[in-house]
Amino acid sequence: MNRLNWSELNELARAEALQRPVQAVAAQTREAVAALIVQVRADGDEALRGITARLDRVQLDDIEVTAAEFEAAEQAVAADLRAAMEEAAARIRRFHEAGMSQGYTVETAPGVHCERMIRPIGRVGLYVPAGSAPLPSTALMLGVPAALAGCPQVVLCTPPRADGSADPAVLVAARLTGVQRVFKLGGAQAIAAMAYGTASVPACDKLFGPGNSFVTEAKQQVAQDGSVAIDMPAGPSEVLVIADAGANPAFVAADLLSQAEHGPDSQVLLLTDDAALLQAVEAEVERQVALLPREAIARQALGASRLIQVDRLQDAFDISNRYAPEHLILALREPRAWLGQVQAAGSVFLGDYTPEALGDYCSGTNHVLPTAGAARAWSGVSVASFQNTISVQSASAEGIAAIGGCARILASAEGLDAHERAVALRMEAVA
Amino acid sequence: MNRLNWSELNELARAEALQRPVQAVAAQTREAVAALIVQVRADGDEALRGITARLDRVQLDDIEVTAAEFEAAEQAVAADLRAAMEEAAARIRRFHEAGMSQGYTVETAPGVHCERMIRPIGRVGLYVPAGSAPLPSTALMLGVPAALAGCPQVVLCTPPRADGSADPAVLVAARLTGVQRVFKLGGAQAIAAMAYGTASVPACDKLFGPGNSFVTEAKQQVAQDGSVAIDMPAGPSEVLVIADAGANPAFVAADLLSQAEHGPDSQVLLLTDDAALLQAVEAEVERQVALLPREAIARQALGASRLIQVDRLQDAFDISNRYAPEHLILALREPRAWLGQVQAAGSVFLGDYTPEALGDYCSGTNHVLPTAGAARAWSGVSVASFQNTISVQSASAEGIAAIGGCARILASAEGLDAHERAVALRMEAVA
Numbered sequence: 038m039n040r041l042n043w044s045e046l047n048e049l050a051r052a053e054a055l056q057r058p059v060q061a062v063a064a065q066t067r068e069a070v071a072a073l074i075v076q077v078r079a080d081g082d083e084a085l086r087g088i089t090a091r092l093d094r095v096q097l098d099d100i101e102v103t104a105a106e107f108e109a110a111e112q113a114v115a116a117d118l119r120a121a122m123e124e125a126a127a128r129i130r131r132f133h134e135a136g137m138s139q140g141y142t143v144e145t146a147p148g149v150h151c152e153r154m155i156r157p158i159g160r161v162g163l164y165v166p167a168g169s170a171p172l173p174s175t176a177l178m179l180g181v182p183a184a185l186a187g188c189p190q191v192v193l194c195t196p197p198r199a200d201g202s203a204d205p206a207v208l209v210a211a212r213l214t215g216v217q218r219v220f221k222l223g224g225a226q227a228i229a230a231m232a233y234g235t236a237s238v239p240a241c242d243k244l245f246g247p248g249n250s251f252v253t254e255a256k257q258q259v260a261q262d263g264s265v266a267i268d269m270p271a272g273p274s275e276v277l278v279i280a281d282a283g284a285n286p287a288f289v290a291a292d293l294l295s296q297a298e299h300g301p302d303s304q305v306l307l308l309t310d311d312a313a314l315l316q317a318v319e320a321e322v323e324r325q326v327a328l329l330p331r332e333a334i335a336r337q338a339l340g341a342s343r344l345i346q347v348d349r350l351q352d353a354f355d356i357s358n359r360y361a362p363e364h365l366i367l368a369l370r371e372p373r374a375w376l377g378q379v380q381a382a383g384s385v386f387l388g389d390y391t392p393e394a395l396g397d398y399c400s401g402t403n404h405v406l407p408t409a410g411a412a413r414a415w416s417g418v419s420v421a422s423f424q425n426t427i428s429v430q431s432a433s434a435e436g437i438a439a440i441g442g443c444a445r446i447l448a449s450a451e452g453l454d455a456h457e458r459a460v461a462l463r464m465e466a467v468a
Numbered sequence: 469m470n471r472l473n474w475s476e477l478n479e480l481a482r483a484e485a486l487q488r489p490v491q492a493v494a495a496q497t498r499e500a501v502a503a504l505i506v507q508v509r510a511d512g513d514e515a516l517r518g519i520t521a522r523l524d525r526v527q528l529d530d531i532e533v534t535a536a537e538f539e540a541a542e543q544a545v546a547a548d549l550r551a552a553m554e555e556a557a558a559r560i561r562r563f564h565e566a567g568m569s570q571g572y573t574v575e576t577a578p579g580v581h582c583e584r585m586i587r588p589i590g591r592v593g594l595y596v597p598a599g600s601a602p603l604p605s606t607a608l609m610l611g612v613p614a615a616l617a618g619c620p621q622v623v624l625c626t627p628p629r630a631d632g633s634a635d636p637a638v639l640v641a642a643r644l645t646g647v648q649r650v651f652k653l654g655g656a657q658a659i660a661a662m663a664y665g666t667a668s669v670p671a672c673d674k675l676f677g678p679g680n681s682f683v684t685e686a687k688q689q690v691a692q693d694g695s696v697a698i699d700m701p702a703g704p705s706e707v708l709v710i711a712d713a714g715a716n717p718a719f720v721a722a723d724l725l726s727q728a729e730h731g732p733d734s735q736v737l738l739l740t741d742d743a744a745l746l747q748a749v750e751a752e753v754e755r756q757v758a759l760l761p762r763e764a765i766a767r768q769a770l771g772a773s774r775l776i777q778v779d780r781l782q783d784a785f786d787i788s789n790r791y792a793p794e795h796l797i798l799a800l801r802e803p804r805a806w807l808g809q810v811q812a813a814g815s816v817f818l819g820d821y822t823p824e825a826l827g828d829y830c831s832g833t834n835h836v837l838p839t840a841g842a843a844r845a846w847s848g849v850s851v852a853s854f855q856n857t858i859s860v861q862s863a864s865a866e867g868i869a870a871i872g873g874c875a876r877i878l879a880s881a882e883g884l885d886a887h888e889r890a891v892a893l894r895m896e897a898v899a
Binding site: 146171266270403 | 789816819
């Protein structure tokens, strides 16, 4: 890990310290993804089978998961895992439901009613990755808000396993949230199928979910094309921990490693005003990393990590707001008192007993969050991500008389005569 | 205008009837925009001056509007226009304020508190076009919600006039909403400046506002690059009117023309179950269009327009939801009774006395709306467009004991041991 003292760094060194591991998409990836999209658009299901045979080394009979496969999955998943998924889904549902927006109406002038209606997005596509391991928790994080929003068509893609089946836990999680249609597709080909549709896979209005660099690049390309909306730009996972002298070094080290084990390009940062804590955490990381099955991955991620000493905790918050981390852990004695300082982050974890893993799985918040600084202008997935708002206005004869004059002056000032006349005609009719 | 009978069309003809005028960005536009962006990133203000001299034929002394220019604008704007802008701003503020989201907290398990905080986006950039005429109303539509959101840095770009000054009405509108920094920049160069920053123009986290094809393409390119978020993909303006036998043909024609005068690529559609109304509207359009100063533009737009007869009004709503119009006018006797049928649209106008122009200017709703079918997955601008939500969780010793077991089972199932250990460590500490 890289130890730095913030006050000793010049602006250039500071910018470098907060640089994410290189995220520029290789031209090779971009071209490969573009080629896959072209293939899927041209040849539909045939292309999906061909690409899956080539990249996943799996011959798909059914692209879509069958009723029998869902049934087998129910049998295959252990009772305690199923119970944990149900427990997590219940808390995710509770938190997300409480944050749902309601429509409203305002009489903005006598006889003029303006309102906002909320509608589910009609067709949504969820992507559940299965890189080193399938992630049933992601199926919950996407499926629960889609169901709360009331989306009439929800489809889910997840990569096939070596034997051509889908991961049973992912299937059970999907069913728990009410998702009925699951396709055994991964990578850019899954994104292309959901964006443009094939004979098997319906075209969707919006795509959700994390994924590797191919999935991410494919989402960007189909969104750029204007065919479909996406939840957010995605990138490697990251955590920033702000700790004070009272923090528990073993806890902090465990949280840093939780992030580091995600992938070699994960980034972890620790900011503290206490030199002793920084040293203790570094020793603890070294001790704990050696115990991990995914030690090699974690060590790679630690190579790009930073342990930064600051003069004051306030400096740590300034740095954090500049970096805009996906996950922000406040390992502080009075974390809530500092919360007002947080301006940009995906999800925040307060105090010693709130490891990031709680939010990843079952506190109730969503784990699909903006990375790579996107938290400056994007938010994590919520029910609103699956809804549109539509504004509605209604003017009575009294209403057009009340505000028509204002509209006519503005229309004239903008040189839009037909606008002015459309209002004037009504005003004459009600005069 | 093109008259069609929906029930006589096969699926291919129906798809064609709902086709927007070609929106594919010419490769030429794409390359020109990319070149402008490269220039601005490389040479900053110098590039901005050079491009403005070349494209706008204006030598800019100050890129930023000075205090003296703001002062002169206040003097230049007529009292009635100023009053109309103030009146419109007040209603826009009232409607948008009533729809603001609040943070909330839920105790999802004993000792586990999850909450959502709302924060303004730090640096936002607004674009106010001035194609055939400057649009001060757009400054209000963007500036008011930005102010309500509490964005600490708001900048606005609008093209310079021939004499190098900014439009006085746009400046007054900007000031009315609290925008302090305005730059005399238009087109792709304005978007590039706000996305990447120059010595004069601060780099922004999110860009807002409509514009011509260069502005739209530039927004897409900077968003694709991941540097900045954008409000929505934009395209030519459009209206769909659903009218019944009782509708007033003169009103309907005036509304169709309000849209057609925006630009030659605007699209207008009329759907009705009454053949006589359809005929009457067509005659009225012909009568009214001849009276418009922008007749030539309107006639071009009418060339791509459609008058579609349907068997039942329900068919009209099915077609509208498929088309997902930016503006939807319900010129019906019982418009509110039909509102439940509207699934995808930007903004809806109810009844005979609610011309689209009211929403464009001063009913209180926003006029920055999704076009080109984007209303299927995007919503118009609101205060939420200028805010981020951040989730927060806090578990006490009791909390980790309550939900830690669930997290451990899920982490183990996903093969993420460090996650499992980060929870286990805490559970051991509190046991």
